[in-house]
Amino acid sequence: MSADESNTGDRTRCAECGAAQPGPDGLCASCSPTVIRDPDEEPLTETVAEVTRPDGYAGPAQIAHFRVIRKLGAGGMGTVLEAEDEKMNRRVALKVMARHQALSDKAEKRFEQEAWIAGRLDHPNLVKVYERGGWEELSYFSMELVHGGSLADVIRNLKERGRDDRFDVTFGTGEYVLWAMKRMIEAARGLQYAHEKGVVHRDIKPMNLLLTERSELVKIADFGLAIEEEVTRLTSAGEVLGTLIYMAPEQLMGKQDIDARADIYALGVTLFEMLTLDFPYTGKTRQMYVNAVLSGEARRPSKLNERVGRDLEVVIGKAIEREPRDRYATIAEMADDLEAVLQHRPIKARPSKTAERVVKWARRQPFRAALVALLLVGGPLLAVLGNRAVELRRLSREQSIERFEVEVRRLWQQDRLGEVLAPVSEILRLDPDNLSALHTRSEARATLGSQTDDPVEKQRLCDAAVTDAERIVELEPDAAWAYRVKAWVLDKVGRGDEAAEATRLAESLRPEEPTANDLFFEGKFALTAGNYQEAVDLFSESLALRPSRPVLLSARASAHEELGNLADAIQDHRVVLALNPEDFESMANLGRLLIESGAIEEGERYIDRALELAPGESSIHENLSNLAMIRGREATASGDVEGAAGHFKQAEGHAREALALDAEGIWSRINLGASLMEQNRLLEAPDEALIDEAVDHYEAAIERLEALPGQAQGSEIAAAQVNSCDALIQARRLERALGLCREVTETLPDEPVGYYNLAGVLALLGRHDESLAALERDLELGDADWQYLEADAWFESLRDDPRFRDLLKRMKTAAGEDA
Template sequence: MVQEPDSDVLEDLMAQCLAAPPEHQRALLEELGARRPEWAEELRRRLAALEKLGVLADAVPEGLPEQFGEFRILERLGGGGMGVVYRAEQRSLRREVALKVVRPEHLWFPEARRRFQREVEAVAALQHPGVVPIFAVGEEGGVPYFVMERIRGCTLAEALDQLRGSAPESLSGRDLARVVYTRAGEPLPAALPPVFEGSWTSAGLRLAAQVADALEHCHQRGIVHRDVKPSNVALAVDGRVLLLDFGLASQAQADALTRSGAQVGTLFYMAPEQLRGRAEPDARSDVYALGVSLYELLALQLPFQEDSRPATEARILHDPPDPLRARNRRVPRDAEVVCLHALEKEPARRYASAGAFAADLRSVLERRPIRARPPGPLLRARRLLERRPAASAAVLLGALLLAGTPTALLLQSQAYSADLEDALSRESDALLDAQEQVRRFQHISRFLEGLFWVPDPDRGDGAALTAREILDRGVHSVRTELADQPATRASLLHVMGSVYHKLGLYAPAEELLRESLALADAAPEAHAELLPRALTELGTLETRLERFDDAEARLRRSLELTAGASGALLATRSETWITLGRLYSLRGERAAAQQALLAALEVMDGAPPALAGELAGNRGAALGQLGIVLLGAVQSRESADPQQDLARSEQHLREALDWIGQDPAPTTLLRATALNALALNLKLQGRLEQAESCYQTALESFRALLGGDDDRVASVLLNLSGLRMQRGQLEDALDLAQQALAIFRRVLPEGHSATVIAQGNRAGLLYRLQHWDEAEQEYEVLIPLQEQAFGALNLYLPASWRNLGECRARRGAVPEAEAALRRAAGLYTQLGHPEEAAAAEARLEQLRSADG
């Protein structure tokens, strides 16, 4: 009687054989057979069966099986670590399916086979649009297989392989769709599924969010994928993103490989805890693998890849990934934070669930706040200390000082925290600079502690200090307590003056900026970076206040100081050119404005790639201002082709919003400004619903950040008034115009052009509402203001004279009406508007006829 081989021993021998490199498997088989001759024949039979089916890594199938149950094999589609996939036909339903023969080295063993069966049944029971559906599971000739939907498209890995080598900044979602449709043998449609729309980054974030949704669905049901990677993500031509091989090989593979001491998963996508072998893969391991896949998708490079496995493992275990935006400058800062949060070394610091990961991905897409936060200086210092303990002591001390500073650091973090962050990243090469930062932070820390100390017992009850109260208190502290620290005092005065400026508090802003500039000017060598920044900030404020000559002189001096600049001064230089462009635009010098803005873009184009992210907001501001210049040409009737200029303006403004969203600093004010301009563009194109939506979003942003009394809030209100007027909602329009005018009068100097324009809009609405007496009084006051603000010949004046003439005619004052209409006709003629001049002359003739 032939003895049945002991299954446990046989499984051990088979595992040893299959774990060996393919070229050594036969030699090892013979060696094992010689040692255990009673099982040699069974080992040979099993290995031969695997070779015949073509499921070994180096095997060529000798004969293709024609039938697996009711599934007829049509052709071999491909193979991989999990097995071989065939295109097959399900005869009963006459549909094509994908049939996968699982590599039996994972499932040959009875216990592994039972676990596979249990897990495949669990996955087959899942109902989610992001999990590829399993139609059937079976076994043919002792070989397990399963059947799933045949996806028309390709895997994400195939798409990335096709595009690898391209600059990701140059790609869009349409490029991804083109690969998917080409692989499926289908033409690219004009209207793409939503997942492929927009920029490369947007498409990648949407794709990752869909995968995260599928993972969350399965994790909640106790199933962990264990091998998330681009080759297990399918992209369908109908826009679906589906997970493949969900959990099918996981436990079976673990059973087989554990016998040979190997690890489960694909190295590049394995979480550090999996490499250490200290923890069973869980939801956070899948989150990590999806984070790697997202990084690879956005950068077209893996975060960790070296020439050897040990070197790659060392990087995964110990090194942070390179900044994502260094590899793709168009990735928004929040997207980078989300991706790197998923790649945290410690599972507890990652997203706790795939659902939380998906939520933050969608927040980035919708430009809402994210929950993830970048590692602060203290954590970065701790990690640096772990890697380079001797070289990082001084840097760590600076980080500890920063961590102990009160929250008022927000007021000056742009100027100082960035310095320390740079020192942290430069590590030991920056020790001297870091030590200087420590000394400066000691002064700043003492200042801020005093700033937030509440001496008034009536304010010690938890009532929040307002930003204005904090700033006012800080100004006094800087001038008294830091009197012997001119460098720190100059920098803090500059920062606080800039904050006053951003808050629309122009008088105290100007006072502080002038004081800071005087300190920097007194010691220019010690303030090589502060001096041009101070000139530009004060020049920007003077531009806003329409003191154009003073502003231009300061801005030109800043440009002289930053000629040939590098590093942080490139941002100052580009900001200076942008402000000059805005100044020339406000003065009506549109050609000069365009030249200045193109100069700003040229500065940024020549900046090192590492600064691309930091300059994103400036690039957005320059593009937005170019769009505004084109709008001004259309509104002033200087445009030779208004429709073309409106289209170009819209393109610039939308590009501006895209770049602004990628800036690492808070850029909500910039975004709201661009939205306000985009809304005006859309209104001029007649797209009123879209315009209203943009206006409302900009208004909400400005009010949330600045409160109600700010000229930027008033600007949106005035533009919204114009939209309501265009819709015929004259009473609403008048109310909005009066709100805007009241704000302008409170916050801007007397005679400011914005105030005069608002007053003109209100007069025009009274005229349209046929409130003749009120309108006449408004125009009597308005016309001298328009001459003072815009000169004796401007486009506003003839319209005001014409309307004033009509108001006078309505009350029967014909001679005064005729005088006003003659003035209007003459001004229109001088401005080169013959049609309007003729209309005024016709009304004048009508009055003469009636009077005669």
């Protein structure tokens, strides 16, 4: 029989090291806190949490003024009982020094230290210690009784059943990820308080993170291994204390200079476990696990749970860095970053760069690093470097593809299909079998080919579109969506019979349960066709099968925006950024939508961050120009003429910068014209040069919109026409303005602004009856801004008309004000 087997069978000795006097878990005081336990094993470590199957209790029924109700748990450092405090008439958790431990002076000092340290800490996220004392040679202290169990209980339930009914959380859902982050933020804030008081816990783990039953608030328990950073420690040189899986590398190595960063590491491991139901490192034996921690690479939580977004993964990675200097400097910084992830704000931590990973690898494996440095021409080294070079090339290719995909989406959204071909062809040069790129290029080529009047170019584009569609079918011969793409392209280029055959094949291959790709491409068809609600439904179904895909979320956000569901579009962009914090396109779109929905300050932060990531992106300057226009109009309304002028000048600058980056930018021209006209309004006398330039930009925008391949949205043309009409009215070019205003009311018959401008032109022309009729329509459509109308110089000739005064009164009533 081996020594290990002997120890296992002899219950009078520690199962780990063979020492005498084991605790109730079969381990001595030194081994009990460090052993790796089976995650499914019922924990014996002390806890203040209430359990449903209490262990038997054979001790005294009364300890001092505490009436013992039942035993809650036990471990190497004592027994925890539920008791009635008869002095204070309250239920408490009573921790009593275990009799076998009382024989150890060091253990007794630790017990007294726990009571003393925890007793002077008072924070909502820490278990409160009420009093400490002694009774018949036993030491005890009473604590707040927490009824909700521990995070270890939640993790155990999730492993067994996939959900925890007490707190109504289900593993694998986005809601659970949010719940886990909130609990970790609470724990971090409690540790922040302790650290600020000079106390390091040293044994953070799920079992010591208790939950209140009603508020689900985390409370940190068990300061038995805590140290005060400013006093002499009880730990001897080389002594290892803590629960091994959650112990920081410096603790595993028995170092004495343990500081608050060890708690940061432990909380990071706990969060990793909560989100994956697994650990960052693996090892079949105790030593193998320690070796993995000291020299291996931590696993990525997103590989175990795809609900873990990129930012959240960065936070966890930062917390569990091997070297303390590479972790968060304080637990408060970790909590701040977790709150930023929760609120979809940028985090401060950054992913490790390649060079940094190499340095860290050298720290972990100095012998191997030195060997690599020496064997500069060795064959094995060349293989390693070759593999690294391949990996770097792969990463570089993926990053290039991402950049081109962003450009493709931007141009596609602006209906600039001719310009889409260059970046999408670059994607296919880097990745010839990229299905999404093949689909995009085939659709762009087919659309362009169907619209050109040049027969040679038409033939070239149509043939190329069909070739792309056929390549998709080659790559996905059993996918219904591939034949749908081919059918659409063939129909677009006028080959109806072949399109009908492809449609028949698509129907024959349609699965009873469509795949994520089927649903994604069906959604793209619906989006292109303007069936936005159908697109939302299809993208949502695809996401249900393949959660957390940024391309799907971005596409659904576009459909939501077209439907006017800004809140849903905003949420999708937030999730995209949680998955990929460097996606400047989603960042800029999120900022723009937040501004449109009234959250201007938050929107501005996202757009500023997008500009940092992509200073050469014209659409971001467009967004900043829009923002400056909003600021300028707010300043104008408040009477701050100087401030308004500054904002409008800033809007002009961003619009010009956008045009310098992209001369075809339609909205940049509209923004530039609008900024010039707003500056003109602030002048005492009209500036003809400003007005002329503004009109030129509006007309250029209209010309480009009308020339776009495909159908430009009438609302976009009308927006340019409204602005141009306004400029022409200010310049008193009334007949030309009149024609434009009528076009706007025909294009957008339900928008009040067109009728307001039309009324202004007619009033200036002296056609008062027609002007009042247009104002009536403006009011019918919801315009109740009577103050603006009353002060507007366009309607000076109507001031004394009783019909005009009556209309003003009705506008006041519509605005909810006394007439």
